[in-house]
Amino acid sequence: MEVRKLLFENWGIKLLSLALAVSLWFYVTSKGKTEMTLTVPLELRDIPQDMAVVGNVAGSLEVRVQGQERVLRDITIGKKVFGVLDLSLTRVGENVVPISPDDIRRPSGVTVMHISQSEVKVKLEPLVRKIFHLKPILHGLPAAEYRVSRITVTPPRIRVEGPESVIRTLESLQTMPIDVQGARASLTIEPKIDYQGKSIKIIDTDISVRITIERMNR
Numbered sequence: 001m002e003v004r005k006l007l008f009e010n011w012g013i014k015l016l017s018l019a020l021a022v023s024l025w026f027y028v029t030s031k032g033k034t035e036m037t038l039t040v041p042l043e044l045r046d047i048p049q050d051m052a053v054v055g056n057v058a059g060s061l062e063v064r065v066q067g068q069e070r071v072l073r074d075i076t077i078g079k080k081v082f083g084v085l086d087l088s089l090t091r092v093g094e095n096v097v098p099i100s101p102d103d104i105r106r107p108s109g110v111t112v113m114h115i116s117q118s119e120v121k122v123k124l125e126p127l128v129r130k131i132f133h134l135k136p137i138l139h140g141l142p143a144a145e146y147r148v149s150r151i152t153v154t155p156p157r158i159r160v161e162g163p164e165s166v167i168r169t170l171e172s173l174q175t176m177p178i179d180v181q182g183a184r185a186s187l188t189i190e191p192k193i194d195y196q197g198k199s200i201k202i203i204d205t206d207i208s209v210r211i212t213i214e215r216m217n218r
Contacts, residue, residue, distance in 0.1 A: 035113060036072050037064045040081045040104070042120070046088035052163040052199070053087075055123045061099070062116035067109050074107075081106045085120055095122045125163040129203065132173035134158045136191065136209045140181025148180065150212040155204055162200035170198060178209065186212045 039060050044053060061083050065072065075081050084103050087095075098119050101112035134153050142148060158173060175191035188210045193202055 034069045035064055035066045037062060038081055040083055042083040042085055044085050044087055046086055050127050051124045052127050053122055054125050054163045057122055058120050063104055063112060064114040066111045066113050071109055090124055092124050097122055125165055127161055128164045128167050129159055129161045130167050131157050131159055135174040137174050137177050139177035139179045142180055142183045142213050145216050146184055146213055147216050148211060149214045152210040154208045159203035160200050161203055166198050183213050
């Protein structure tokens with residue numbers, strides 16, 4: 001009886017008090033909230049195996065977020081907001097991948113209000129491999145009375161991987177210039193590869209170039 005009396009006695013006043021408490025909670029939690037537009041990086045994830053992204057893909061998005069002023073100030077300093085584009089369901093060719101607020105990684109308490117675009121176009125091609133003979137490029141000349149007598153590349157053939165359209169146009173593979181200016185002795189180096197601005201990957205490791213330098217007979 002006492003419990004029922006406590007629950008239902010002066011119920012109007014109690015209901016009003018509850019409404020005031022809820023209103024106060026909303027006021028306190030919303031106080032200090034603000035909105036901010038950020039340019040955030042877009043990461044490509046889960047690219048299907050044996051495929052590569054080609055062409056231009058949006059590297060960033062404009063996102064309008066809402067949150068406590070202190071939190072938003074922290075994320076602009078720490079760059080804690082970024083977009084994730086899931087490519088796991090994409091296929092060879094042109095793809096239109098949707099992006100939503102759920103794809104924007106951000107700290108707790110930050111709400112995504114708007115994204116500058118709702119989809120991103122991505123083109124994929126098969127990854128293919130091709131074998132090349134690596135051509136060493138020399139810069140300069142050995143010291144007087146010395147000459148380059150032999151150049152040996154190990155391994156003699158280099159495997160290269162890249163998007164189909166890129167590999168198809170790649171006709172040769174060479175090193176960046178190797179300096180032999182004034183050299184009097186043979187040298188073995190791990191060469192830097194000239195990628196010619198192409199998105200390719202060298203599969204082989206431990207590549208070396210042996211440049212044999214000998215003194216000329218008088």
